[in-house]
Amino acid sequence: MALPLTTDEITKAWLSDALSERYPNVAVTSMTARNTLWGTGTKILLDVTYNQAGMAAGLPTRLCVKGGFAAHREEMLFLYQLEARFFAELAPILDIRMPRCFYAGCDSDQGIVIMEDLTDDGIEICRVQQPLTRAQAADFLIALATLHARFWDSPALDDPAKLGWLVHHDPLPDDDWGAYGRHQLQPEVWAQYMARPRALALPAACRDREAMHAALQALRRFRDSSPDCLIHADAHLGNLFIDADGRPGFLDWQSARKGHWAQDVSYFLFSALDPLDRRAWERGLVCDYLDALRQRGVTPPHEEEAWNAIRAHIVYGLFYWTVNPIEWQVEVNNAAVAPRFAWAAVDHDAPPVSQWVASG
Numbered sequence: 001m002a003l004p005l006t007t008d009e010i011t012k013a014w015l016s017d018a019l020s021e022r023y024p025n026v027a028v029t030s031m032t033a034r035n036t037l038w039g040t041g042t043k044i045l046l047d048v049t050y051n052q053a054g055m056a057a058g059l060p061t062r063l064c065v066k067g068g069f070a071a072h073r074e075e076m077l078f079l080y081q082l083e084a085r086f087f088a089e090l091a092p093i094l095d096i097r098m099p100r101c102f103y104a105g106c107d108s109d110q111g112i113v114i115m116e117d118l119t120d121d122g123i124e125i126c127r128v129q130q131p132l133t134r135a136q137a138a139d140f141l142i143a144l145a146t147l148h149a150r151f152w153d154s155p156a157l158d159d160p161a162k163l164g165w166l167v168h169h170d171p172l173p174d175d176d177w178g179a180y181g182r183h184q185l186q187p188e189v190w191a192q193y194m195a196r197p198r199a200l201a202l203p204a205a206c207r208d209r210e211a212m213h214a215a216l217q218a219l220r221r222f223r224d225s226s227p228d229c230l231i232h233a234d235a236h237l238g239n240l241f242i243d244a245d246g247r248p249g250f251l252d253w254q255s256a257r258k259g260h261w262a263q264d265v266s267y268f269l270f271s272a273l274d275p276l277d278r279r280a281w282e283r284g285l286v287c288d289y290l291d292a293l294r295q296r297g298v299t300p301p302h303e304e305e306a307w308n309a310i311r312a313h314i315v316y317g318l319f320y321w322t323v324n325p326i327e328w329q330v331e332v333n334n335a336a337v338a339p340r341f342a343w344a345a346v347d348h349d350a351p352p353v354s355q356w357v358a359s360g
């Protein structure tokens with residue numbers, strides 16, 4: 001089935017064809033676009049009605065169609081294709097909360113997922129301007145442990161017939177996919193981001209381009225220090241929600257990877273908490289995560305080994321929130337999150353802070 005490349009191509013007929021792949025004889029009888037949310041991936045929120053087959057199948061009257069519809073679609077195509085494949089092949093076998101999926105498909109030009117609209121009453125979409133409580137943070141870390149334990153050091157991750165299609169997480173890849181990160185490190189581009197409000201609260205070590213580059217390269221070498229597992233790889237507050245039953249959930253699986261567990265734990269922990277709360281809670285929360293791994297049959301790293309890994313991964317969140325284009329995250333979000341990572345690097349004497357040499 002041909003996939004739409006523009007929002008105008010999302011019609012009743014196309015939606016009916018897509019939904020009928022899982023729900024035979026379903027037809028959409030009316031469709032109204034309620035809102036369009038532009039970002040890395042575009043989300044079109046729809047109000048729909050169905051024929052009798054659709055109502056009998058219990059399909060919701062509010063849907064979210066997510067795919068690549070913005071000007072940067074071709075640049076980000078791989079992400080849309082990956083998320084569609086994730087929802088088609090992996091989501092059904094994972095015991096963590098995520099949006100219910102009603103269609104997932106990709107082709108050489110597009111990747112699209114039709115899922116539940118989480119803006120309905122009773123579901124709280126987390127926001128970067130509102131850090132989590134300790135109890136909420138613990139719940140999300142336990143959910144991450146559930147995700148990581150499912151394929152911890154699993155041969156399936158390297159089996160082409162199973163999950164070998166997952167890309168290995170790399171903070172600064174050498175191939176075409178790494179062009180974005182390398183571009184953001186170019187002196188003239190870096191200088192533009194250093195002039196933005198988000199950089200005003202960063203200590204000097206975190207504004208040093210060469211120290212940042214060195215820290216990212218050091219993280220690349222660190223990545224082989226632990227068994228691989230399935231990771232979300234983008235677990236910041238804007239990709240999290242809490243459902244009506246209080247269960248933590250994860251949005252936006254277009255960055256799903258195989259990689260080091262500390263990528264998710266570090267990225268979540270330092271972006272989701274107020275820095276003062278994080279200082280008070282971080283040790284206990286990491287112990288909660290390690291205990292959750294143990295309860296799920298994984299032999300976790302020792303606490304200090306775990307903290308060495310978490311410390312090494314701080315630079316990833318620091319770098320990518322420092323150079324986040326405003327087309328992907330509005331400046332108020334970047335200004336909220338980048339300093340959280342920066343002061344975590346200071347608190348833990350982590351790269352690039354630990355590598356920085358003041359010029360005098």
